[in-house]
Amino acid sequence: MTQPTAQSDTAAAGPSDEVVRICQELIRIDSTNFGDGSGPGEREAADYVVAQLREVGLEPTVVESQPGRTSVVVRLEGADRARPALCLHGHLDVVPANSADWQVDPFSGELRDGCVWGRGAVDMKDMDAMILSVVRHLARTGTKPPRDLVVAFFADEEAGGVHGSHFVVDHHPELFEGVTEAISEVGGYSVTVPTADGTPSRAYLLQTAEKGIAWLRLHAQGRAGHGSVPNHENAIVRLSEAITRISTHPWPREYVASVRQLLDGLSDLTGVAWTDEDAEELLGHLGGAQGFVRGTLQDTANVTMASAGYKHNVIPQGATAAVDCRFLPGHEESLMATIRELAGEHVEVEVVHRDIALDAPFDGPLVEAMKAALLAEDPDARVLPYCLSGGTDNKALSKLGITGYGFAPLRLPADLDFAPMFHGIDERVPVDALDFGARVLLRLVQTC
Incomplete structure (x- = not known):
């Protein structure tokens, strides 16, 4: 296992300072998954992730199920190694995009109207960027999380994970040794609803089931x-x-x-x-x-x-x-x-x-830590559980006894119709939401 490189410059850039850049750069890498074995694969995106991790002194493990179908896993040592480890994971592939349907080039990562646009901005290179920025900050500053942190970037999620999370779990379960809980995509974003007295209120949907x-x-x-x-x-x-x-x-x-x-x-x-x-x-x-x-x-x-x-x-x-x-x-x-x-x-x-379907409890220390991290940044909000109609790589990790949640924290404008952009056109994520998510995710991994 590679130890994070401690640096004397504790004023190094925090996650919010580079999460937008990383999101843009990931979107510019075409990692389309057509589901039939064609397409560019995830290798270029995985190479980018590896370079970002090595730059701060980490040495990840690279797993390739087939040529070009590449996943990346790295472990950061925690302060209390006797505690069960936590996994943060995302996927590097995206669904196809027809550029003629979009207002922008779907692989441009363009900044427009305060948002990062492009295929994957919502599903899920936004969360990949948040994870990468947080991990880079921990490594750059020599900060140990309370417990071991296993970070994974999988191939092939958009086609069921056969060449990604399922392959890694089946052939390299040792990479997740000691992990009991995991956090990934979809949950954690806000919706704005009218309260009983007519004033708007934000509710964050924390995914506990799928x-x-x-x-x-x-x-x-x-x-x-x-x-x-x-x-x-x-x-x-x-x-x-x-x-x-x-x-x-x-x-x-x-x-x-x-x-x-x-x-x-x-x-x-x-x-x-x-x-x-x-x-x-x-x-x-x-x-x-x-x-x-x-x-x-x-x-x-x-x-x-x-x-x-x-x-x-x-x-x-x-x-x-x-x-x-x-x-x-x-x-x-x-x-x-x-x-x-x-x-x-x-x-x-x-x-x-x-x-398989998954169902996890909406209680326990990790859930309370996720709630606390959100409410520290948005104290007047509510955090509610929900079941996802789709699926995530938490399904594969469950084979190792790992309980998974969806928690990609984003504070969204009330007028942004966010959920329909999953696999839709004109995917975009607000810059402010990325900054918010990076702060919440950092707070979470430092306190759970």
């Missing part, structure tokens, strides 16, 4: 034939009927504990009551974040891709579609049984990728 993933492919089989001849065994029709049944299926609502706590907390803030049968008015106060919350009220299944045929006058014998299913904790088997029933006898259901 739905499981089932990425499926539907294969419809039929009888090939001439496009002019009636055909009651048309594979495209069979597939479309299965898609219609799946897309119109009324998945029953179930409010898991984290969702109930979130809605109860929002109800206290806003004065708006809710019931299991009617939470619409309350959800409306969440603005753009309500989509994420609505996605946690039941299991979901969305068709995302379809493919069939090869000529206008030929009825094909096969047709396929991709379905992105997300299930609540404990619902995996029931969701799969429902999908197979809805698909019908002529459509095979193939499992492309599966991963």
Whole structure:
């Protein structure tokens, strides 16, 4: 293990002084993950991270699952090595961006209107930059965190982590020796809601749970034939009927504990009551974040891709579609049984990728430390738990018994529609929010 390099200059730049620069430089590295093995991979971004760590005297471990699919892990020694270690982790890949849809070049890292713009500004090179700036500050100043700190930057999160977090956990579990808790993306950002007396108030959503993933492919089989001849065994029709049944299926609502706590907390803030049968008015106060919350009220299944045929006058014998299913904790088997029933006898259901749901408690020393770090910077705010409709690399770390939370702290303007920018266009993060997040994250790792 490499020890941080102590320097006499304790007035060295703090995390807030370089977090924007690091975020911009990471965005300018195209690390697009198309999910099919194509794309540039994460190697250039990983090399950048390694250089930033080595510059302050750290020597990280580099793990490559395949050429170009690169993850980086480094450990900082804590003051009390008998305590369980904490992991901070992010992913280096981003989803594709069509530059024609954007106001700016998605890989420019442009500063505009007080924000850093570009693919990854929200998901999740903003948090990568906060982590890097905090770690560099600790190493540069010779500051030991209270306990060992394991920092990881993974490849391939946007395609399920097979070549990233899952590979590292499966092949190099020793890198996480002694780690019991982890912090990563999505949670920790603020939403502004009206209180009962009409004044606005910020609530920070700390992610304590996340739905499981089932990425499926539907294969419809039929009888090939001439496009002019009636055909009651048309594979495209069979597939479309299965898609219609799946897309119109009324998945029953179930409010898991984290969702109930979130809605109860929002109800206290806003004065708006809710019931299991009617939470619409309350959800409306969440603005753009309500989509994420609505996605946690039941299991979901969305068709995302379809493919069939090869000529206008030929009825094909096969047709396929991709379905992105997300299930609540404990619902995996029931969701799969429902999908197979809805698909019908002529459509095979193939499992492309599966991963577990997670549910962590909204209490304990780490949660209290996260709350305290936020409230020290924004004392009038509330911190509430929530369940993520998507997934994170915490799923892979859970195989090592590590409890994961989503905590990328950002104090956001009330008029910024932040949550829809995850995988959306014109991703951007306010400079002030990055500064805020770096201060909160530093306070957290120095006190937990």
